[in-house]
Amino acid sequence: MNKVLVIEDNFEMRDNIAEILQLSDYKVFTATNGKEGVAMAVEHIPDVILCDIMMDELDGYGVLFSLGKHPETSTIPFIFITAKTQKQDLRKGMEMGADDYLMKPFDAIELLNSVETRLKKRSLQKNFDSKPIQQMQQLVITSKGLPLLNKIVEEQKLRIIRKKQVIFYEGDKVSGIYLLLKGKVKTTKIADDGRELTTGIYDADDFIGANALFSNGMYKDNAVTLEECSLSFFPINEIEKLINEYPDIAGKFIKILSNEVCEKEEQLLQMAYSSVRKRIAESLLNFHKQHCTNGEAINLTRYELANLSGTAAETVSRTLTDFESEGLINKHSNGIQLMDMQKLRNLRN
Numbered sequence: 001m002n003k004v005l006v007i008e009d010n011f012e013m014r015d016n017i018a019e020i021l022q023l024s025d026y027k028v029f030t031a032t033n034g035k036e037g038v039a040m041a042v043e044h045i046p047d048v049i050l051c052d053i054m055m056d057e058l059d060g061y062g063v064l065f066s067l068g069k070h071p072e073t074s075t076i077p078f079i080f081i082t083a084k085t086q087k088q089d090l091r092k093g094m095e096m097g098a099d100d101y102l103m104k105p106f107d108a109i110e111l112l113n114s115v116e117t118r119l120k121k122r123s124l125q126k127n128f129d130s131k132p133i134q135q136m137q138q139l140v141i142t143s144k145g146l147p148l149l150n151k152i153v154e155e156q157k158l159r160i161i162r163k164k165q166v167i168f169y170e171g172d173k174v175s176g177i178y179l180l181l182k183g184k185v186k187t188t189k190i191a192d193d194g195r196e197l198t199t200g201i202y203d204a205d206d207f208i209g210a211n212a213l214f215s216n217g218m219y220k221d222n223a224v225t226l227e228e229c230s231l232s233f234f235p236i237n238e239i240e241k242l243i244n245e246y247p248d249i250a251g252k253f254i255k256i257l258s259n260e261v262c263e264k265e266e267q268l269l270q271m272a273y274s275s276v277r278k279r280i281a282e283s284l285l286n287f288h289k290q291h292c293t294n295g296e297a298i299n300l301t302r303y304e305l306a307n308l309s310g311t312a313a314e315t316v317s318r319t320l321t322d323f324e325s326e327g328l329i330n331k332h333s334n335g336i337q338l339m340d341m342q343k344l345r346n347l348r349n
Helices: 011-023 032-044 060-068 087-096 108-141 146-154 238-243 249-273 276-291 302-309 313-325 340-348
Strands: 005-006 028-032 048-052 076-081 100-103 158-161 166-168 176-182 185-190 196-203 222-225 229-235 330-333 335-340
Touching: 005 011, 005 032, 011 028, 011 108, 028 032, 032 048, 032 060, 048 108, 048 158, 048 185, 087 100, 100 108, 158 238, 176 238, 185 249, 196 276, 196 302, 229 238, 276 313, 276 335, 276 340, 302 313, 313 330
Parallel strands: 005 028, 005 048, 048 076, 076 100
Antiparallel strands: 158 229, 166 222, 176 229, 185 196, 185 222, 330 335
C-alpha cells in the first residue's frame, strides 16, 4: 500500500484530502504544520508528499528545502497545494524541486491523477536506476563481496536533482560518493580572483566525489548538475568497507582516481603552456571523445567551454567563429559539430 503524507494547516481541507486518498486505498499520514510534516516525512518515508504553501511556523518552501537536505526524503515526489497562482510563485517551487501543483479548489479526480502520475513516474525511474546497480553487483560477484554490496544497495539513497543545483561544495565534509545514473554533472574549482575552472564533466555510470575517498575527508571540487540528474548515494563508511575487504573493488576505484589524475594533469599542462587555439581545440576533442561516443554534437555553452579551456568566454566566441570559417566545426542549435577532427588534432602539435 502506497503511503501519502498530507501537510495542511486547514482542518477541513486536510480531512477531505485524507478521506479521498483513504477511499482509494492509500495509507495516509497527516501533519498540521510544516515542522510536524518534516518530522513525519523523516519518520515514515512516504511515497508522495502533498503540502500547502502558506502555513505558520514553516511554510511549504521551507518544508521542501528541509526535506531536500535528507538523502532519505530528497527524492520523494512533492506536490504543492496552493491558492497562489502567480507565475513567480510557481517558478520558485519548481526550481526548488517541487514535482507538481494542485490549485485550490481541486476535485477528487485532479487529486488522484496528480498522486498516481507521480507514483508511476517514480516507479519508472527506479526501474531505470537499477541498471548501474546491477553492473556494480556483477563487479563484486568476482570478489565474493555480494552480500555486503546487497546490504548497501538495499539501503541506497536515490536522489533526483534539478538542473543547476549544487550536489556538494569544495571543502564540505565527505559523507559519501555518488553514482550518476542519468544526466550530466560538472565539477569546478574557484580561483582566488573569482574565476571558475571546470575540472571534470560526468555522464551516466560515472562516480562523482571518488577523488575524496583517500583524502583528508573533504570534497576537492564543487559539483553542480548541468541538467536534471538521478544519482545513487553510497555512504563513505560502506564504500570504505568494500575497498578494505575486497581487492577488486579497491582496484576499480584506484583506476578511476588514476584516470582523473591523468586527465587533470593534462588539462593543467594545456592551460600552462598551450596557445588559446590549441587549448580550445584540445577541450573540444577531449569532450567529444569522452561524451559524444555516437558522433553527436558537443552540447556546451561558451562559458562552459571557457571554463574547461581556461580562457575568457569572449575569446572562446572569437575562436569558435574562426574554427567555423576554417571548416573545422559547424555551430548550430544542437551544439558544436566537429567537421575536421584531424585538423583540430594538428592544432595540438
